Amino acid sequence: MEGKIVKVSGPLVIAKGMSGSKMYDVVRVSEKRLIGEIIELKGDLASLQVYEETAGVGPGEPVYPTFEPLSVELGPGLIESIYDGIQRPLDIIRETSGDNIARGITLPGLDRKKEWHFKPLMKKGEKVTGGDIIGEVQETILITHRVMIPPELSGEIVEIKEGDFKVEDIVCKLKTQGGLKEITLMQRWPVRRSRPYKEKLPPEIPMYTGQRVIDTFFPIAKGGTACVPGPFGSGKTVIQHQISKWADTDIILFVGCGERGNEMADVLIEFPQLKDPKSGEPLMKRTILIANTSNMPIAAREASVYTGITIAEYFRDMGYSVALQADSTSRWAEAMREMSGRLEEMPGEEGYPAYLGTRVAEFYERAGRVRCLGSDNRRGMLTVIGSVSPMGGDIADPVVQATLRVVKVFWSLEDKLAEARHFPAVNWLTSYSLYKDSIREWVKEKVAKEFPDLVKEAMRILGEEAELQDIVRLVGIESLSQSDRLLLEVARSIREDFLHQNAFHEIDTYTSALKQYRMLKVILCFYDKAKEALKRGITVDRISKLKVLEDIAKAKYIEEDKLKDIEKIEKEIEIEIQGLK
Ligand code: ADP
Secondary structure, three states, X not given: OOEEEEXXXXXXXXXXXXXXXXXXXXEEEOOOOEEXXXXXXXXXXXXXXXXXXXXXXXXXXXXXXXXXXXXXXXXXXXXXXXXXXXXXXXXXXXXXXXXXXXXXXXXXXXXXXXXXXXXXXXXXXXXXXXOOEEEXXXXXXXXXXXXXXXXXXXXXXXXXXXXXXXXXXXXXXXXXXXXXXXXXOOEEEEOOOOOOXXXXXXXOOEOOOOOHHHHHHOXXXXXXXXXXXXXXXXXXXXXXXXXXXXXXXXXXXXXXXOOOHHHHHHHHHHHHHXXXXXXXXEHHHHEEEEEOOOOOOOOHHHHHHHHHHHHHHHHHHOOOEEEEEEEOHHHHHHHHHHHHHHOXXXXXXXXXXXXXXXXXXXXXXXXXXXXXXXXXOOEEEEEEEEEEOXXXXXXXXXXXXXXXXXXXXXXXXXXXXXXXXXXXXXXXXXXXXXXXXXXXXXXXXXXXXXXXXXXXXXHHHHHHHHHHHHHHXXXXXXXXXXXXXXXXXXXXXXXXXXXXXXXXXOXXXXXXXHHHHHHHHHHHHHHHHHHHHHHOOOOHHHHOOOOHHHHHHHHHHOOHHHOHHHXXXXXHHHHHHHOOO
């Protein structure tokens, strides 16, 4: 049944005698049993994408089919794990084979020996369908693992147990039309197929990150998609950490397709040190890391992305809100380009395969807010944030363009802003969010009715500032009217007092939606009152010396439980401006 290698070209291996296999089946290559996937089949000739270093492997050696697609193991033990792209636990591999992972190592994604306490939530005799939650396991101090009937099964419970079980132990038996089925704590799912749900729902609920430039100006919805470029030093890592720590989601998945080994080492060292601010526990108690190690070929990045999103979908299916961050999808696209080149496919733009756009779109389409399978009508959310790292920061890059065609939010991180110490270095003129309309009702109801209008006004002011600055550069500030100068003063306040946010300041690191509203309101209140003063003939010079401007600048440091103090500033504005004679 085994095939035979006819050619090896880096991560691409061509084998004959493979007619029994299907596309995307996993194969083991040579006696080293390297892990690969079939990515092209022509008659009995298969092209294999190998996820481990192929040096020393040559023609004539065997290829062993497994007749199974690349799949992940889903069950208790996922949280806190650090996996490579094919779900091998990196920490355990390192213990057994050191930093240089021996080739052909197979290790199950889930610990086979560990016991979990399973608490049933359903009884014998009850009817269940795919997605129904039959019981729970306390996976970590922060996450309850909901044990679900696999999507394709339905029937009647004939036996359900309580107690301590390993992931392969049978906890429940079902009478189905196809006979008796045994349910364990673990299920498997092929990574290239999205997990099913009942219905996709509109993305109407914002995912708050506590970062003002994001939540107020360029919000992302739960179940939405975003893209962020990250020129070196622009603060991409800080943003990723802030989102991981502060976003109001239950579970964080971080997929690192790093270029150099040490980039990934940073992720592996930094993430486990992060603290979950809400619980005080290590953030890993609700995090899963997937990282390609430097000694894996770049083809393995492809697997990481799919492995990550499949695990994320599984937790979404439990009814959780999950945020997946993929860093960087450009590296994944480079893997596609390399394989495509080796396959001698007709290249598209800049050597990327013609299907680049389709692959990228299919990946982001797995995000969403959904009605989950199962009869309890629960909702699950999977938000996907992908970073891109185009060569030379060129936004015309095919990967960036393919991504921008599908994602709905763009946080335009810029090194120029970072150099000017404007953090987060998100450019307010070139970033966008297409969720503003879909979340508007939610924001009006839960935060403040007038908030969306205030945001619009603030954006208008910033846009106008940019135009006025052009004029100032040409003919100098003297040419501006008093009202234009006032607008510049207000725009400065929006930028410095609102958009600037110090991730390392105890209070400033996180701002609730309500506080964001109050902060913006105070700035715009100042603008209104100051405009009235201008009409009375007061000059901008005098207005900009008011003491209350210092209070506005310090509003960001007011604690969340003292938001009344921000309202008080509005009174102060009125008094001081009225006092100008
Ligand atoms: P990148 O990952 O893009 O190379 P980092 O995220 O490491 O960049 O950020 C570089 C530096 O910029 C940080 O060490 C920090 O000093 C500063 N920085 C970035 N974002 C912020 C922020 N929100 N608040 C304060 N400082 C920041």
